[in-house]
Every structure is written in structure tokens, then in C-alpha cells.
Amino acid sequence: MNSQQIATITISVLLPVSVYAxxxxxxxxGDKPVSAKFHGSExxxxxxxxxxxxxxxxxxxxxxxxxxxAIFRIEFADLKxxxxxxxxxxPDYFIVTDEWIVLLNEEDNEAAAKKISxxxxxxxxxxxxxxxxxxxxxxxxxxxxxxxxxxxxDLCIYDSSHPSxxxxxxxxxxxxxLVEYASGYGAHxxxxxxxxxxxx
Numbered sequence: 001m002n003s004q005q006i007a008t009i010t011i012s013v014l015l016p017v018s019v020y021a022x023x024x025x026x027x028x029x030g031d032k033p034v035s036a037k038f039h040g041s042e043x044x045x046x047x048x049x050x051x052x053x054x055x056x057x058x059x060x061x062x063x064x065x066x067x068x069x070a071i072f073r074i075e076f077a078d079l080k081x082x083x084x085x086x087x088x089x090x091p092d093y094f095i096v097t098d099e100w101i102v103l104l105n106e107e108d109n110e111a112a113a114k115k116i117s118x119x120x121x122x123x124x125x126x127x128x129x130x131x132x133x134x135x136x137x138x139x140x141x142x143x144x145x146x147x148x149x150x151x152x153x154d155l156c157i158y159d160s161s162h163p164s165x166x167x168x169x170x171x172x173x174x175x176x177x178l179v180e181y182a183s184g185y186g187a188h189x190x191x192x193x194x195x196x197x198x199x200x
Contacts, residue, residue, distance in 0.1 A: 026060075034177075046085065054081040
């Protein structure tokens with residue numbers, strides 16, 4: 001074996017360490033949008049406190065890929081229920097690295113995504129914007145808000161709550177992506193819970 005062969009082998013072993021290898025909980029084979037059916041329930045003062053069925057499509061699109069990660073947009077489309085006013089859920093944008101799923105929380109997320117995609121390394125993340133991990137566990141407190149992220153089998157579960165009854169829950173599944181998304185305000189004043197429908 002000559003020195004050139006040794007150099008080639010060394011480089012091929014080192015490369016995967018420095019290059020983004022994809023996050024098991026949120027990834028894509030390409031840039032085409034991927035749609036999945038979600039169903040669950042919604043509630044609120046306007047619905048007189050009852051829970052009623054809610055359905056919709058969740059569309060996940062990789063909008064940028066960098067050597068160190070990727071950026072995804074998750075949209076909630078065709079939301080339908082028997083409520084007089086149809087619910088709207090704003091799209092979420094996530095910066096994804098090998099280790100983290102981080103909420104992009106800017107006024108103009110599309111513009112911010114373009115700026116971040118041009119960086120040669122991940123930006124500094126606020127702990128309060130972390131929505132997914134690939135190892136260990138995560139705990140964060142901001143005032144009365146308490147957030148935990150736990151890995152259970154092939155799931156990554158983000159759980160954030162406030163004593164007033166406000167909450168947010170996001171569940172990711174390995175090789176699948178988003179499988180549950182729920183949010184609520186006050187003591188049942190307004191909220192919804194959506195889960196990915198099992199493929200028949």
C-alpha cells in the first residue's frame with residue numbers, strides 16, 4: 001500500500017465526521033415537498049369548551065441544504081373542522097444539524113433561512129428554540145415555562161408547559177419526521193392536537 005492510498009483511506013474515514021450526515025428525526029431525500037395526513041381535535045371558547053375533530057395535511061419541505069445541516073419548512077394545509085372559523089396554523093421553520101432541531105423564530109423566516117443557508121457553520125442557537133435532540137436529554141426553564149426534550153425508543157418528544165395551562169408538544173419519529181403537534185392556551189381556552197395518520 002503506497003502513501004497515496006493511505007491518504008485516500010484517511011480522508012474517506014474523516015469526511016463523514018465533518019460533513020452533515022442527516023438528522024434521524026427530520027431529514028429528506030430531496031427538495032420535493034412531502035405531504036402526510038394528520039388528524040386530531042381542537043377546542044376553544046368559540047367551540048364552547050368541547051373538543052371537535054380536526055384534520056389536515058402537514059407538508060414538509062427542505063428549503064436549504066448546507067455542508068453542516070439543512071433548513072425545513074413545515075406547513076399545515078387544508079385544516080378542516082366543524083368550527084365556524086377555520087383554524088390557521090402558521091408554518092414552522094427548523095434549522096437541523098446532526099445533533100439538533102432548532103426553531104427559526106424570525107419576523108421573516110424565508111429571508112432568515114436564506115441568510116443562514118449561506119453561512120459556513122451553524123449560527124448560535126438560543127436554548128429556548130431547541131425542539132429536538134439526537135442524544136441525551138434536555139431541560140430548560142424560562143420564567144414559569146418549563147421545557148423538556150426526551151428520547152423514548154424511536155421518538156423525540158418536546159414538551160413545554162406553563163402553570164396557566166399554556167402548552168406545546170412536538171413529537172418527532174426516526175425516519176418519519178413530525179408525528180404529533182399540539183398547542184394550547186389557558187385552561188382549555190383555545191388549542192389543538194394533531195397526530196400523523198397511520199398509513200393504511
